[in-house]
Amino acid sequence: MIGRIVRHELRSAWRDGRIRNVVVLTLALLAVAVIVGATNVRALQAQREEAAALERANWLEQGPKNPHAAAHFGQYAFKPISGLALFDRGVDRYLGSAVWLEAHRQNALVHRPADDAPAVQRFGELTAANILQAIGPLLALLLTFAAIAGERERGTLRLLVGQGVRPQALVLGKLVAAMLVLAPLLFVALLSAAALGGWAGLPRVGLLALGYGLYLGCFAALNLAISARARSSSAALVGSLALWVAAVVAVPRIASDIAAWAYPTPSEHDFFAQVARDIKQGINGHDPKDSRTEALKAGLLARYGVKTVEELPVNFAGVALQAGEEYGDRVYDRRYGELHAIHRRQADLRLALALLSPRLALQPLSAALCGTNLAAHREFAAAAEEHRRALVRRLNEDVAQHPGASPFEYLAGPELWRELGKLGQDDADPSPADLRGLAILAALFLLATSLALASARRLHVDP
């Protein structure tokens, strides 16, 4: 029975010129988006490689200098861009792309692509993900809004039910048919993205297909529920459009706004001022930097049984620098930890609000699978920070190993610069993505389908 309904629906969808036009238009948009995305990602990857090679040469060619001066020169690390970014840029545009790894400071990444983009970018980007997230539900709407209400208006609903078609089967058949019309869009977009991205992310593409399928299914099922209950197909259209506007356009904004309201992010001035205070006065506020240095000096003098720092077998400046570095690391770990906790709570709140809009569940899921979310960014930042700490430690040790009359007169050369590698994590496997969004989408899809079936059970066959 359902099979026959599905076949009939597919035939009439194919005959509907409006649906055909919109499908073709959406496919064209997706093609443009994927090609533009692939071009951009390739360009960014090439630029990153060029910059990384340049930076490596800069580090090696810095000439003889004291290792601590080299630590101040530091290194720049450039964030890699994932292959699947051509499908979904996620929040990557609003995150920095380069970080200065220098002595004393754990810098945040700078140069967000959004910084240099015109203000019109705030209307959204033409990526395959955005098209599927915004236009996909509209297509689902076009396929389903009149599915029941239209049959009722034309009188064919009474006919169908009279022939013994169960309303639930009718709704289910129409849902399956709508999904089958939408499926090629998903597969074309995702497979072309996977192919251009080099097939490496195929399992993730599978999960993306599932996520987007459930997302579009939610809208199709909800529209069917509306269509079953609406007085007329025109009323069903208005209801479905209102749902689309709320779920796709309005709620994601309100949710972000509420999340930022509930858990405000500190400004960079306040954050870095707090870090500076912590380092100067001690994390607890009662352990100032000067007394920490004095204690370190006293301990070292006692350990080597000498009276002055000049008599020490190590360069005290190097030891003090490293101690200061480690204290700074503790401060940064704590303050960045607090910041990340705020971001996490914001994300959790937005995910909780996904009950009001499946887009709030799909957006983070899609970005996570494409490696363009905050977690992927943070993974790079953490690797860069680990590299910075190792780099600065090695340079401080080199200072400490060279005692002399004046603490910084010793100069190191290219051998040491060569010994200190660059950050390499391109070949690292991406960490498992956060799949909570997928579970929420599955739950929402089941909920929407049961709503549609419930509406079918109490179906009025006459207008």
Added chain:
Amino acid sequence: MRPSLLRSQLRLLLREPTLRLGALVLLLCFGYALARGRAWALADAEQLARVQHDVDAAVAQKREEVADVEAGRVRAEERPFAGSPLDYKVAAALPPGPLAALATGQRDLAASVAEVSLWGRSDTVLTRQSLADPEQLQAGTFDAAFVVVYLLPLLVIGLTFDLLAGERERGTLRLVLSQPISPAGFLLAKFAARLVVLVVLLGLFGVAAAVALGTAVTVALLAWLAVAAVYALFWSALAFAVNTRGRSSTANAMTLAGAWVSLVLLLPAAINTVVEQALPLPSRMVLVGELRAAENRAAAWIHDHPELTGDDAFAWARGYYRVQRTIEEETAPRFAAFAAQLEARTELVRASSWVSPPVLVHEALSELAGTGPARHTAFGAQVLAFVDSLRGEMAPRLYAGRRLTAGEYDALPRFTFVEEGPAQVAVRLVPPLGLLVVTSAGLLLWGVLRLRRGEPPVSGPQVG
């Protein structure tokens, strides 16, 4: 169109549940946006005050250090760097615009405060180590400008998609037209009634905004509301024209929804894509590498010229300062190319806003609120000019090894943002907005002419 007709249409409209619900939702959205925008603008102003305070406190402390040496409370040898010209710092702030609460604009993205001193380079003054939640930035804020640009047209569409078709489908159109009323006059009365309601809603919002912001109804606020009204006029005129095509109300709703999606979602995204593809920017990452290569060369050069740094307490500072200026000189052409491309992008977006009402109106609402791209660009340029003047003042001292005296600290330059004149803003915004009004009038005229010719709209495909 007779006034009595307008009055009766207004009465009918006010009884419509769509209007009541739609107006309620719109006003709730406006209210939420206004409350959040106000809180946000206040927090923003507090933040600027805090940066200002912290920077002033840091400079006051430096001044004290000099005063101590001058008064003989501390020996000069103990504070070799006291009064160093490198230590003078100014917080250059872009004050929140008068209506910042109404439109976030670029304010959550671009820097609105910079700590300016002789340290660093021009390219780093406005570079942000942003900690902002990227998802919030991507989603955008739920501000009043969003309500106008995105949601207001939807209310317009909801109120106007079945002006004729609804009457026809209910079978009341024939009855109406059997009276001595022309179809055009009838439809214009309905149109005018809706426009009156929309303007009243915007007016209510304006009053609420004036109360919430604690200002009088200013020219800027009136201009802001006028831009929103022009936008509402455009959408109403578009809906009017669609109505005169005589299709069913479902077809009208679909056409208008399609227009909304195309104009508000797709066209701006397409403009964005075209701008980025047609005018690609030089890579920031590669630029970083080039800056650092220049730094290596400049450091080697200054190392070979010890006579340029001297051997007093400021030797290191002098060397550092010269190295930074050398890097700037060497990389200036790269940054000039970057800036030229940015400028070309701005021009292209501005040109495209002539054909994209949402982009135009969004920019106009931001500009009038004082959060628009032009004001932020002007701020950036003024900060860089200020940096130059500060260097002009300080560099000779640094080179001569002349310390700042406590008295001099008080007379050093401070940054004040110079606002663009309202005339310049008007010159930029009025012509494209004028075109929008003309387009709206054209759409109305087209519809009226169609009705005059008695084309399908009146009889329609499915007369009830």
